[in-house]
Amino acid sequence: MKKWYAVIGDPISHSLSPFMHETWFRENGLDASFIPVHVEPSDLKQAYEALLILGASGFNVTLPHKQAIIPLLGGIDDTAAAMDAVNTVVRSGKSFNGTNTDGDGFVKSLLTMKPASDSRILLIGAGGAARGISFALKRGGFEDVTITNRTYRRAEELASETGSKPMMKAEAEHRLGDFDIIIQTTSVGLAEDEALPIGLQNVRPGSLAADIVYNPIETPFLKRAEEEGCRTLNGVGMFVYQGAIAFEKWTGIKPDTEKMIQLITEKLGGNYVNR
């Protein structure tokens, strides 16, 4: 029987997940569909029950449901529990189980830049995205992680949970040259917002600047970092790899990520290359 998958969120119309997964279904000869479903917060429980009854084989969860979905699920794995957020749901008989592929998706993208495992890493931000990435960096064998954030208390809390070091933003700005990899996870950096989450004047040329934002494909943070002589990595890879890990959990097949990064980059209207 034809299988079907979904992504639920509010808003949802701009999601690139249906394009990505349907392309991978086609490439791998699978008879399956992937449907965007607009679900408002007040309808989440009913939508969840509908997905269950109507036989979805799995689905992605995006904003604002990543936490609210948890009590509805049959269970969640350790990764989702540590992050207190779910982005991928897999059917198990008559229930659904949750996991989270965002952090590992980022780390897989980072690995394409061939970083040394003893790289000194600065993570900017202490919200949900930073949380997932800091746990995944540890799982990926990156031990030297420092967290800085506008609200220092949140950096301290996240650092103590993940065995990382907190640093005040002013000190991180001053000592930016000490880091090999700088990862920007805050919501600063979206198209209209020219502000930077951290001043880059002390960055070391040749270090790697990574942004989790993929639309725009080149954020003000990455533009500025490139001007300072940094290598750069945008958020397209993270988006594609979080989807690829979900796809493999659903189908057992590893999809073609390299080609998808190109396709998504083209869809976003650019020819940006990570370098």
Ligand code: ATR
């Ligand atoms: P997400 O789940 O996308 O990470 P979040 O949990 O709301 O979202 O976290 C947003 C992150 O962006 C936080 O680190 C936030 O800093 P605070 O903890 O100080 O709020 C950061 N952030 C948002 N707007 C910012 C701004 N204008 N300057 C610096 N950091 C900002």
